[in-house]
Amino acid sequence: MCGIVGYVGHRRAVGVVIDGLERLEYRGYDSAGIAVGHVADGAPARIEIVKRAGKLEVLKIALEGRMLEGTIGLGHTRWATHGEPSDINAHPHLSEDGQLAVIHNGIIENYGELKERLSAAGHVFLSETDTEVMVHLIEEHYRGDLAAAVREALAQVTGSYALAVARADHEVIVVARATSPMVIGLGEGENFVASDVPALLAYTRRVIFLHDGDMALVGSDGVTLTDLHGAPLARDISEIDWDAESAEKDGYPHYMLKEIFEQPAVVYNTLGGRLVGETDVNLDLALDPHSIDRAIVTAAGTAFYAGLVGEYLIEKLARLPVEVEIASEFRYRDPVVDERTLCIVVSQSGETIDSLEALREARGRGARSLAILNVKGSSISREVDDILYLQAGPEIGVASSKAYLGMLVAFELLALWLGRARGTLGDDGAREIVRALRSVPRLIEDTLTHRPCIAEVAETFKDKDHYLFLGRGINFPTALEGALKLKEISYIHAEAYAAGEMKHGPIALIDDDMPVVAVATQGELYLKTLSNLREVRARNGILIALAHPGDDMVGAHADVVIPVPETHELVSPLVNVVALQLLAYETANRLGLDVDRPRNLAKSVTVE
Ligand code: F6R
Numbered sequence: 001m002c003g004i005v006g007y008v009g010h011r012r013a014v015g016v017v018i019d020g021l022e023r024l025e026y027r028g029y030d031s032a033g034i035a036v037g038h039v040a041d042g043a044p045a046r047i048e049i050v051k052r053a054g055k056l057e058v059l060k061i062a063l064e065g066r067m068l069e070g071t072i073g074l075g076h077t078r079w080a081t082h083g084e085p086s087d088i089n090a091h092p093h094l095s096e097d098g099q100l101a102v103i104h105n106g107i108i109e110n111y112g113e114l115k116e117r118l119s120a121a122g123h124v125f126l127s128e129t130d131t132e133v134m135v136h137l138i139e140e141h142y143r144g145d146l147a148a149a150v151r152e153a154l155a156q157v158t159g160s161y162a163l164a165v166a167r168a169d170h171e172v173i174v175v176a177r178a179t180s181p182m183v184i185g186l187g188e189g190e191n192f193v194a195s196d197v198p199a200l201l202a203y204t205r206r207v208i209f210l211h212d213g214d215m216a217l218v219g220s221d222g223v224t225l226t227d228l229h230g231a232p233l234a235r236d237i238s239e240i241d242w243d244a245e246s247a248e249k250d251g252y253p254h255y256m257l258k259e260i261f262e263q264p265a266v267v268y269n270t271l272g273g274r275l276v277g278e279t280d281v282n283l284d285l286a287l288d289p290h291s292i293d294r295a296i297v298t299a300a301g302t303a304f305y306a307g308l309v310g311e312y313l314i315e316k317l318a319r320l321p322v323e324v325e326i327a328s329e330f331r332y333r334d335p336v337v338d339e340r341t342l343c344i345v346v347s348q349s350g351e352t353i354d355s356l357e358a359l360r361e362a363r364g365r366g367a368r369s370l371a372i373l374n375v376k377g378s379s380i381s382r383e384v385d386d387i388l389y390l391q392a393g394p395e396i397g398v399a400s401s402k403a404y405l406g407m408l409v410a411f412e413l414l415a416l417w418l419g420r421a422r423g424t425l426g427d428d429g430a431r432e433i434v435r436a437l438r439s440v441p442r443l444i445e446d447t448l449t450h451r452p453c454i455a456e457v458a459e460t461f462k463d464k465d466h467y468l469f470l471g472r473g474i475n476f477p478t479a480l481e482g483a484l485k486l487k488e489i490s491y492i493h494a495e496a497y498a499a500g501e502m503k504h505g506p507i508a509l510i511d512d513d514m515p516v517v518a519v520a521t522q523g524e525l526y527l528k529t530l531s532n533l534r535e536v537r538a539r540n541g542i543l544i545a546l547a548h549p550g551d552d553m554v555g556a557h558a559d560v561v562i563p564v565p566e567t568h569e570l571v572s573p574l575v576n577v578v579a580l581q582l583l584a585y586e587t588a589n590r591l592g593l594d595v596d597r598p599r600n601l602a603k604s605v606t607v608e
Pocket residue numbers: 300301302303304346347348349350351352355398399400401484488603604605
């Protein structure tokens with residue numbers, strides 16, 4: 001939610017900041033803005049601001065021909081919370097005297113009362129944002145020391161923030177963090193600030209992840225870290241192993257397509273080094289598998305659906321009871337959790353506020369914790385007992401694809417490990433799954449070759465208003481994820497049901513105008529799924545089936561078959577979902593929609 005970039009050094013700040021914003025646009029894209037400090041006689045003399053409603057392109061057009069020469073800059077790409085997307089509400093926000101600029105990600109919860117008090121004291125507010133109170137508060141406390149003014153202002157604020165502040169007469173950026181992510185990039189004679197690592201990769205891989213309650217003074221020659229009371233702090237410097245190219249489109253028209261095609265490598269890398277021989281797994285976890293009686297998986301969106309697959313796998317292979325909970329529900333519902341509960345939190349970004357709070361809730365009640373994460377150094381990574389990292393690389397497309405695959409692999413590995421350790425999974429069973437997992441990269445490659453057939457389906461049905469997705473057992477989450485992808489990027493209304501549930505209500509929706517996508521790959525419930533397909537046909541439904549090549553039984557009922565290769569049923573969600581990702585992508589693309597930046601969404605949801 002909202003992307004923040006800051007630069008102080010020897011280059012023209014505008015180039016670095018715009019470059020960083022381009023890489024962070026997945027965090028929000030309803031408006032964008034930039035502030036540049038202008039150096040006159042060796043000191044910044046004024047701050048110039050350009051900001052526009054709309055995507056970053058609109059700001060770039062507004063910047064054409066502008067001579068922004070300064071070497072200190074702030075940039076922001078917004079996902080609106082308070083106030084509609086407009087030029088005025090876009091960040092940075094500037095003080096009345098034009099000397100102070102502020103960008104912010106998060107929510108100032110007590111902004112209403114602060115605004116009332118400040119207005120009564122004569123401050124004039126221009127925007128409807130919560131952020132603007134920070135400008136006035138800092139201004140009110142400013143007596144020559146910018147860091148002290150920010151500290152005093154923050155003492156009056158409740159809420160979440162990643163905040164960056166610049167003043168015309170200072171050659172530093174002051175930053176602070178509470179809940180919303182912020183990272184400092186370290187260069188030579190230059191330093192950087194960003195809400196997310198991809199903004200920095202072209203310049204440095206040495207970073208400091210700020211913790212909640214950290215502040216920093218970022219100058220060209222150094223960074224000084226303190227707490228919110230000004231006491232010095234030390235934080236580790238981390239080396240990022242992602243390279244700049246992994247955050248580029250690499251010739252693909254969209255990040256999402258590139259990320260879908262990267263999935264064979266994601267599976268290969270996430271398995272990498274963790275499979276031991278033909279039957280075992282080494283996950284390097286501190287967790288004693290005998291110390292737990294149950295697991296609770298908690299997550300949001302796509303990560304939640306990965307958790308549903310995880311539930312199926314862990315219960316099947318390790319006979320450990322698992323519940324899967326939407327993080328935003330779990331955190332508020334007084335859950336029954338004790339020290340023999342394992343809380344598994346799943347998150348691509350590691351920053352989703354609901355997932356972080358759900359983890360805190362479970363830990364506060366004594367649970368052991370394990371995170372399945374993609375982004376190293378993220379907030380969740382700092383509060384958890386054990387971590388299983390996906391090896392997915394940066395995911396830029398707002399709709400998640402390759403991270404989902406990484407999460408599924410992580411759950412496969414975890415279920416295998418728990419099953420072996422708890423003695424519920426024998427050698428033969430383990431061998432079959434390990435063998436199947438090793439072949440997944442090849443099977444995904446095979447699925448990807450069916451893109452033309454999937455594109456034809458997308459073309460045929462792209463103008464439909466509604467879609468139904470059906471799946472059973474371990475592929476019910478596949479149907480849920482397929483429906484989510486389609487609604488997110490094509491804006492077509494899509495619902496997913498467990499196929500056996502259809503006759504309990506949703507069957508009333510079926511007519512000759514609504515495509516029904518059924519995951520009909522063979523498995524334990526194959527014959528039952530076939531009867532569900534018959535029920536759809538009997539009501540003149542349009543049936544699109546995912547089935548194994550040559551499956552005539554399914555072929556006899558379906559209007560269209562999308563072929564997906566056969567594999568072990570417990571591994572099939574990793575292969576099947578790829579076809580549904582492509583269906584959503586091809587549909588959105590044919591509708592001329594902005595696949596990588598779907599309306600109203602943001603990549604990591606760091607506000608409630
Ligand atoms: C869907 C999507 C979202 C995220 C959800 C959780 O395509 O991307 O539903 O899965 O917001 O995000 P993370 O995994 O970062 O916690």
